[in-house]
Amino acid sequence: MRTTGRFSWFYFSSPQSFYPLAGALQPWFAGLAAILCAVGLYISFLVAPTDAQQGEAYRIIFIHVPAAWMSMFLYLVMGFWSGVGLVLNTRLSSMVATALAPTGALFTFIALWTGALWGKPTWGTWWVWDARLTSELILLFLYIGFMALQAAIDDQRRSDKAGAVLALVGVINIPIIYFSVKWWSTLHQGASVSMTGAPTMAKTMLLGMLIMALGFWMYSIAATLARVRCVILERERQTDWVAAEIGRQS
Amino acid sequence: MIRALGWVLRRDLLLAFRRRGDVVNALVFFVIVVSLFPLGVGPEASQLRNMAPGVLWVAALLACMLSLARLFAPDHQDGTLEQMLLAGEPLVVLVLGKVISHWLMSGLPLVLMAPLLGLQFDLPADSLAVLCVSLLIGTPVLSLIGSVGAALTLGVRGSGVLVSLLVLPLYVPVLIFGAGSVVATANGTGAEAHLLLLGGFLALSLVLAPWATAAALRIAME
Numbered sequence: 001m002r003t004t005g006r007f008s009w010f011y012f013s014s015p016q017s018f019y020p021l022a023g024a025l026q027p028w029f030a031g032l033a034a035i036l037c038a039v040g041l042y043i044s045f046l047v048a049p050t051d052a053q054q055g056e057a058y059r060i061i062f063i064h065v066p067a068a069w070m071s072m073f074l075y076l077v078m079g080f081w082s083g084v085g086l087v088l089n090t091r092l093s094s095m096v097a098t099a100l101a102p103t104g105a106l107f108t109f110i111a112l113w114t115g116a117l118w119g120k121p122t123w124g125t126w127w128v129w130d131a132r133l134t135s136e137l138i139l140l141f142l143y144i145g146f147m148a149l150q151a152a153i154d155d156q157r158r159s160d161k162a163g164a165v166l167a168l169v170g171v172i173n174i175p176i177i178y179f180s181v182k183w184w185s186t187l188h189q190g191a192s193v194s195m196t197g198a199p200t201m202a203k204t205m206l207l208g209m210l211i212m213a214l215g216f217w218m219y220s221i222a223a224t225l226a227r228v229r230c231v232i233l234e235r236e237r238q239t240d241w242v243a244a245e246i247g248r249q250s
Numbered sequence: 251m252i253r254a255l256g257w258v259l260r261r262d263l264l265l266a267f268r269r270r271g272d273v274v275n276a277l278v279f280f281v282i283v284v285s286l287f288p289l290g291v292g293p294e295a296s297q298l299r300n301m302a303p304g305v306l307w308v309a310a311l312l313a314c315m316l317s318l319a320r321l322f323a324p325d326h327q328d329g330t331l332e333q334m335l336l337a338g339e340p341l342v343v344l345v346l347g348k349v350i351s352h353w354l355m356s357g358l359p360l361v362l363m364a365p366l367l368g369l370q371f372d373l374p375a376d377s378l379a380v381l382c383v384s385l386l387i388g389t390p391v392l393s394l395i396g397s398v399g400a401a402l403t404l405g406v407r408g409s410g411v412l413v414s415l416l417v418l419p420l421y422v423p424v425l426i427f428g429a430g431s432v433v434a435t436a437n438g439t440g441a442e443a444h445l446l447l448l449g450g451f452l453a454l455s456l457v458l459a460p461w462a463t464a465a466a467l468r469i470a471m472e
Contacts, residue, residue, distance in 0.1 A: 134422075138419045138422055141415070141418075141419040142419055144415065145415045145416045145419065148412060148415050148416075149402060149403070149406075149412060149415075149416060152403075152406045152407060152408060152409075152412055153406055157472070158469055158470065158472060161469040162402045162466065162469055162470070165398070165402060165462055165465055165466050165469065166398075166402055166416060168462070169398055169420065169462055170420075172454075172458075
């Protein structure tokens with residue numbers, strides 16, 4: 001796979017060479033995720049000051065907001081790898097997209113669930129039909145649709161490509177989610193973190209949230225790497241190297 | 251290309267005309283679903299007037315989705331679809347022809363039927379007009395987006411349920427602005443913004459959906 005003298009970027013696009021790399025990287029990302037989440041939770045629950053208006057209940061946003069970020073970001077990543085798989089016809093890209101979907105759906109669900117838990121004491125209701133809540137729910141449906149479509153098609157190549165087309169169609173939905181806050185003005189408060197304006201949050205709150213987001217990010221990578229290893233073994237089970245790998249492990 | 255488009259249109263319309271039952275069934279489904287709501291929530295006119303736009307639009311969504319199964323499946327079974335893929339004409343044009351005929355057979359009847367059902371819900375005349383216009387702009391979007399889902403699930407087991415899982419979330423913006431336009435008319439704020447956004451969805455899906463459908467068909471027929 002190596003071109004003469006130069007390192008080839010496509011070396012790791014083969015499932016066989018990516019499998020050990022993923023195995024080597026996965027514990028590092030898992031460890032980073034554990035450390036970052038521990039530090040983030042320490043800051044958010046013990047260091048960050050109590051919010052003047054919302055009391056202690058606001059602390060759930062340290063999990064809610066990073067989960068919502070990751071849920072949207074992971075769909076974009078999934079769409080990206082689906083597009084790469086569709087254009088370059090690389091099997092590994094499609095496997096990564098398949099492996100990303102459950103983690104994305106998990107974060108979408110966490111965002112919805114924690115949002116409901118936060119809404120009850122703050123707004124006095126579990127659920128409002130607000131634009132962002134609704135589009136987050138639609139995002140969950142999109143993840144479920146992606147996984148259902150891939151599960152329903154037995155032919156591996158077709159399932160990869162059909163899922164890829166669906167993911168790319170769904171990516172159009174992401175901007176609608178993000179800008180829906182501006183389109184419909186409803187109960188939901190505007191974005192709490194703004195890059196341009198002066199920060200309206202206390203520094204420690206922002207720090208806690210960013211560390212939690214990084215921790216979730218690392219967790220996503222670790223979980224995806226672990227899952228993609230399983231997918232590789234499952235799909236390449238007829239090859240010699242997988243037989244050798246399983247023989248070595250057992 | 252125009253000739254190919256005309257050929258697909260004529261063929262699909264002729265086939266639909268020979269089997270009129272399918273078209274009528276979808277329309278009757280629409281009427282029944284809409285008529286069930288007053289029975290479920292009670293006959294107060296003010297309440298019905300408030301929920302009419304949403305009920306009519308959701309029913310239109312479901313009726314349109316049910317007829318998606320007929321879009322490619324019969325051609326897939328008798329091998330016509332394979333010939334279309336092999337044909338010299340661009341697949342996108344053939345797909346567009348099929349989508350247009352699907353809309354003429356499933357969307358347009360709904361548009362024509364909607365004012366009658368709106369009267370049952372005691373909608374005033376200006377709301378009825380906006381309802382018709384919004385359905386006229388919105389139902390082609392439903393057919394276009396639906397064609398992607400129909401192509402992706404072609405020949406897959408349990409495709410009927412699966413296509414609704416894929417397509418209904420993508421229908422949400424159309425539903426929001428379609429029903430919203432009627433509500434806005436009733437509130438007196440004017441429906442232009444909603445209708446313009448619906449028109450934007452139509453333009454966007456007209457440009458993107460046939461390509462996605464063609465790609466999905468090629469994947470399905472590999």
